[in-house]
Amino acid sequence: MSSYALATGRCIARAVAALGPLAVVVPLSSGADAPAAGPGAPPPTWAGDVAPILMNHCVECHRPGQVAPFSLLAYKDAAKRARFIEKMVKARIMPPWSPDGPPGAFLDERRLSDTEIATVAQWAETGAAPGDLSLAPGPPQAPDGGWRLGTPDLVVRMRQPFPVPAGPGDTYEVLPIAFSLGAVPADLIARARIPETDLLAVAAVEIRPGNPRVLHHAAVFVDTTGVARRREAEEGGNGYPSFGTPGFVPASYLGGRVPGTTPRFLPSGIAAGVMPMSGDVALQIHYHATGKPESDQTEVGIYFMREPTVRMLDSLFLRSFRLDIPAGDPAFAVEDSIVIPADCILMSVFPHMHLLGREVHASAQMPDGTSRPLIDISRWSFRWQDHYSYREPFLLPKGTRVRCRWVYDNSASNPSNPNSPPKEVRFGPNSTDEMCGLLLGVLPVNLADTQVLQEARIAKMKESVAELTPEERSRFKWDDAFDDLAGK
Numbered sequence: 001m002s003s004y005a006l007a008t009g010r011c012i013a014r015a016v017a018a019l020g021p022l023a024v025v026v027p028l029s030s031g032a033d034a035p036a037a038g039p040g041a042p043p044p045t046w047a048g049d050v051a052p053i054l055m056n057h058c059v060e061c062h063r064p065g066q067v068a069p070f071s072l073l074a075y076k077d078a079a080k081r082a083r084f085i086e087k088m089v090k091a092r093i094m095p096p097w098s099p100d101g102p103p104g105a106f107l108d109e110r111r112l113s114d115t116e117i118a119t120v121a122q123w124a125e126t127g128a129a130p131g132d133l134s135l136a137p138g139p140p141q142a143p144d145g146g147w148r149l150g151t152p153d154l155v156v157r158m159r160q161p162f163p164v165p166a167g168p169g170d171t172y173e174v175l176p177i178a179f180s181l182g183a184v185p186a187d188l189i190a191r192a193r194i195p196e197t198d199l200l201a202v203a204a205v206e207i208r209p210g211n212p213r214v215l216h217h218a219a220v221f222v223d224t225t226g227v228a229r230r231r232e233a234e235e236g237g238n239g240y241p242s243f244g245t246p247g248f249v250p251a252s253y254l255g256g257r258v259p260g261t262t263p264r265f266l267p268s269g270i271a272a273g274v275m276p277m278s279g280d281v282a283l284q285i286h287y288h289a290t291g292k293p294e295s296d297q298t299e300v301g302i303y304f305m306r307e308p309t310v311r312m313l314d315s316l317f318l319r320s321f322r323l324d325i326p327a328g329d330p331a332f333a334v335e336d337s338i339v340i341p342a343d344c345i346l347m348s349v350f351p352h353m354h355l356l357g358r359e360v361h362a363s364a365q366m367p368d369g370t371s372r373p374l375i376d377i378s379r380w381s382f383r384w385q386d387h388y389s390y391r392e393p394f395l396l397p398k399g400t401r402v403r404c405r406w407v408y409d410n411s412a413s414n415p416s417n418p419n420s421p422p423k424e425v426r427f428g429p430n431s432t433d434e435m436c437g438l439l440l441g442v443l444p445v446n447l448a449d450t451q452v453l454q455e456a457r458i459a460k461m462k463e464s465v466a467e468l469t470p471e472e473r474s475r476f477k478w479d480d481a482f483d484d485l486a487g488k
Contacts, residue, residue, distance in 0.1 A: 044123040045131025046075045052137050053116050054078065057095050059139050067212045067259065073139050079128040086124035089117050096260060096384035100376045107389045108262045149206050149263050152301030153184055156281045161297045162239060164214045167289030170430040174246050175239040176228035176280040184304070192304035194274065201271040201305035201312075205255035206263040210297035216288040216431065217258040220300055221250040224279040243429040244476050246284045251276050254302070258352070260384040265303070266347075269310035270443065275302065288431050311443050313347065314453050316340070317460065318362075318404045319437040321467040323427040325356060327419075330411040332356075334436055337403040340396045341456040342449035348389040348441035349375050351404070354434050355382050355416045356425060358409040362438055367399040374402065382416060382431070387441065396442070406436040427468075429476075 044050060054062070054072050062072035072078050078085065088094040095110035103111055112120075123129070145151055156179050164171060181189060192200040209215040223229070227248035231240040240247065254273045257263075266272055283298060318336040325332045351360045357380035364372045375388060396402070410422050418432040419425070425434050444450055465473065 043126035043129060044119050045129045046078065046123070047131030047133050047136035049119050049131075050078070050123045051075070053112065053120060055137050055139055057110065057112060057116075063139065075130050075133055075136065079130070082124035082128035086121045089120050092117075096381060098377045098379065098381055098384060098386075099388060100378050101373075104391060107264070107391055146208065147206055147301050149204055149265065149301065149303060152206065153188060153304045154179065154181065154302040155299055156302065157299035158210070158283065158297045160238060161210070161295045162285075162287075164211070164287045164294040164296055165289065166292050166294075170216070170289055170432075171285075171287040172241055172243040172429055173239040173285050173287065174228060174231075174242045175283045175285065176223060176232055177283065178229075179279070179281050181277060188304055188306070189277075191306055194309060198277050199252075199274040200277060201309040202254055202273045202275050202302060203305045204263060204265045204272055204303045206301040206303075207255070207257035207261075208299050208301065209257075210299070211294055214287045214290060214294045214296055215257075215298060216286045217256060218286070218298060219246070219256040219284045220254040221246045221248075221282045221284065222252045222254065222276055222279050223248050223282045224251040224276050225249065226280075228280055228282045242284065246282055248282070250282075251279060254281075254300075258350075258385040260386040262386060264389065266313060269307060271305050271309045271312050274312070286429075311447075312450070314344075314442050314444055314450065316344075316402075316440045316442060316453060316456060317437060318402065318440075319435075319464050320406075321427045321464060321472075323408075323425070323434045323436065325408050325410045325425045325434060327422040327424050328411055330409050330413065331358070332408045332410060333405055334408075335403065335405045336436075336438075337401050338456070338460060340398060340400040340402065340442075342452045343398050343445040344396050344442035344449075344453075345393050345445065346374070346390065346396050346440060346442055347393045348387050350385075350387040350437075350439040350441070351375060351377065351406075352385060352435060352437040352439075353380055353382065353406055353408070354431055355418050356408040356410050356414065356434055357382060357406065357436075358414070359407045360404065360436075360438070362402065362404040364396055365401045365403065367397055387439075389441075393443075395445075402438075402440065404438040408434065427472075 058072050060066070061068040062070065064071055070077060070081070085094075089112055092112075095112065097110040099106060103109055156177050158175050159177060162173060162175065189200065194201055205220055207218050207220065209218075223246075225248055228240075228246070231247055232238070234240070252274050254275060281300060283300065285296075285298065287294075287296065316338060318338050320334045320336045322334055346364075349362060351362070353360065359378045359380055361376050362374040364374055366372065372394075410417065410425055412420065412422055425432070427434060442453070444453055468476070
């Protein structure tokens with residue numbers, strides 16, 4: 001089981017003694033640079049110098065079956081791309097890591113040190129020598145059964161492959177899947193069960209795409225109403241289209257996946273969500289058109305809590321639908337803010353934009369007048385997004401105002417612009433439309449404040465949806481969004 005690495009979790013415990021011990025301290029990744037080769041030293045080799053760097057930082061994606069376009073497991077594959085690899089690492093395009101700022105703020109940062117970059121560059125510039133290939137380190141051990149968090153307690157898989165159209169538009173589909181706890185050991189169910197309920201505490205969820213090329217993002221809901229299954233039957237039996245909401249009032253939300261997401265467990269005693277003991281898992285998937293017919297059969301691994309649940313991760317969000325980005329505008333900006341309605345520990349942030357995204361900046365204005373940056377990204381990448389988890393979560397007191405500013409580049413100089421020449425772009429479901437959002441992963445200090453956070457989410461969604469025109473609300477089927485959010 002991987003852990004949520006908090007370097008100094010004691011600061012949280014001091015801030016919120018009621019939460020109990022939150023920190024699971026693990027060794028930090030070594031950020032110390034190895035001494036650089038001195039004058040006259042032999043040039044770097046693949047076996048002795050470069051392979052260890054790529055095995056530690058790159059082959060998670062650059063291996064067969066993963067999202068990267070080529071493998072870097074073998075010397076021959078890397079050597080023929082040596083100058084290209086040099087270019088990518090020197091520009092810090094690879095490994096993909098978007099947040100600015102000094103290293104160490106977030107967990108699982110994908111960064112190369114200056115010395116590592118220099119080593120790769122010198123290797124490429126001096127002929128990409130192999131060295132003694134028998135001494136080269138092998139690739140890191142593959143995850144258990146392909147699951148990064150280990151073997152799940154429950155695996156839920158789409159019943160049949162879904163045919164993804166070639167385009168031009170993207171596809172938003174909800175696929176309900178019946179699940180059974182019959183194969184889950186009874187003692188594990190008993191340990192995960194929240195007392196006096198028919199709910200199981202979920203420690204983590206990992207989404208494994210059947211076709212990473214087409215799955216842009218996915219969200220996992222549980223439906224106990226049967227609505228999702230009925231809607232699927234009305235559409236012919238293999239999912240139904242739905243954008244924004246899943247098309248029913250969810251009994252629970254278990255988690256999601258976007259490109260770059262790192263699945264992880266939370267600190268001991270903190271659950272990621274709850275799951276009813278019966279019903280349907282409903283996968284809401286955004287499929288990105290590739291220009292040719294594709295197929296996908298995604299599966300979800302669910303991990304149940306094995307220790308008493310002390311706290312449940314919750315969320316607040318910022319977003320705006322006021323996206324009317326003029327053609328040619330290189331710096332169209334939109335802002336939003338929210339007042340934190342109760343004392344919360346901020347665990348993570350998840351910003352979101354599409355292809356025109358250029359930068360995003362979020363900060364917290366504390367009640368005492370001080371300000372704290374939450375995340376700054378000056379080089380947004382649509383292809384690499386993540387839930388950025390803080391190495392040291394911190395307190396957002398009640399009354400803190402979180403602000404976010406998203407900036408879009410709709411000019412011809414934006415290499416990611418899907419339109420040539422540029423054209424006006426508005427909010428919408430396709431990758432070629434635009435979105436903006438910032439999800440805050442929070443822990444309420446007081447258990448009684450869970451209801452307060454829910455009321456704040458409903459109020460915020462009402463405020464956001466009111467920005468849409470009646471035609472847009474009807475087109476996106478959000479006319480009943482207020483009732484859905486209220487659980488009615």
